[in-house]
Amino acid sequence: MSDAASRHQPVMLQRCVDLLAPALSHEGAVVIDGTLGMGGHSEALLTQCPDATLVGIDRDPQAIALASQRLQRFGDRFIAHHAEYDDMAGALAAAGVDKADGILLDLGVSSLQIDEADRGFSYAQDAPLDMRMNSEDSVTAADLLATADQRELTRILRVYGEERYAARIAESIIARRDTDPVERSAQLVDLVRACIPAATRTAGGNPAKRTFQALRIAVNREIEILERAVPAAVEALGTGGRIVVESYHSLEDRIVKNVLAEGSTASAPPGLPVIPDEDQPYLKLLTRGAEKAPEAEAEANPRSKPVRLRAAERTRPTPSKRHRRAA
Structure with missing residues (x-):
């Protein structure tokens, strides 16, 4: 089996790091890579954010093994967590913290899964129709x-x-x-x-x-999990923390857009002279709409063409009124 780094090109790698890095520059910072895959984004974050500890979540045991090997040089700054990516509580517990400073969700299918013919993900290679990201399902x-x-x-x-x-x-x-x-x-x-x-x-x-x-x-119940994961990720962020999500089709992007839009918009009726505290936004959008991969990257890495990247910063805790409504 070839090295993980040679098998996968992370999409919009530096853009993801640049968006998350301002929240990871202090000692004890914790970032969750909710879609660890083969560890490309995680490696860049651990390299460029030397104060951060990273928890990598993946439901694929093979991905966990490959990424752990790739990231072993970072010692206890990398923690692997075998779970579905909506398990933000488990990831926080693994790091021994109550809140995260950064969260990344790259929702694309890993090259590990597409390129392993016997897993049946690819229409380009004949194989049994498996398609399970977690072989234990x-x-x-x-x-x-x-x-x-x-x-x-x-x-x-x-x-x-x-x-x-x-x-x-x-x-x-x-x-x-x-x-x-x-x-x-x-x-x-x-x-x-x-x-x-x-x-x-x-x-x-x-x-x-x-x-x-x-x-x-x-x-893989992807939409069901995503509908839980994005709100859970927002709630797992501490004030000043940042979330970056990369989506690859319209269903995913719509879910992400709606959650971030709700958090970045006042919930009070329009026209009030003063917005009550419980109706104030608790997110600040960091991207203008959804960003696409640069043209050069899209040409070099065709899997980056459909990406839609959105990011936001946590500005305050979720007001109790809005938190109850979301629940």
Whole structure:
């Protein structure tokens, strides 16, 4: 197995570090990398922020092992935490603190997962349809295709993959369950291609990529976890702490945008001469909308093209009134 550093290019690496670094310049600072992967962002943060301790969360045991090897030179400044990335409380406990000074969430699929053919994430390589980020989870993509009803499959493909031919693809999967169940990536690619009119196949790359994205999201409960993780991350930040999130499709970005917008907007009715304390914002946005990867990076690293980066700073604790409403 090749070294982790040679297998993955972290997206918008220096921009992430630059946004988080001002909150990590004091002794005892703690930063949580909620999506450790192969440790590229973590390595840069530990190198450029020498006062910080980093807790790296990942649900993939293979990623934890690779990143831990890569980051072992930082000694006890790196702490690995095997969990889903909404477990901010567990990460804080692992570091022995109540609040974090920085939190990074890079929601892209790791090269580790895409490039390992036998894990079934890629439509470019034939393999069993697994797609589990945590091999200890029980349900694979093949299991999902074998058990979900047509309505649920259609919903998954339409909502998570934004696939316009979702109903047709779901119907085809159901139709062949008894005679030729879809269990391998090449089978699924062929099925999707047959369901999509030839005139629409030429644009947008492999016609199966939206279906693969949708199944990966469903198998790993990505949207469900993200909806918990972003509010949990905001609440895990101490005053002055910063959060940076990199999203790769519109569903993810919408969730992140809404949470950060809520925290950075006064909740009082418009027109009040004085905004009550409990209605004051508790976040300050650090980016103007969502930032994209620079053109040079997008050309050098195609996986950075869809990224949308948002960042915010914690300006005060969440007012109790708004905290109760969010709960």
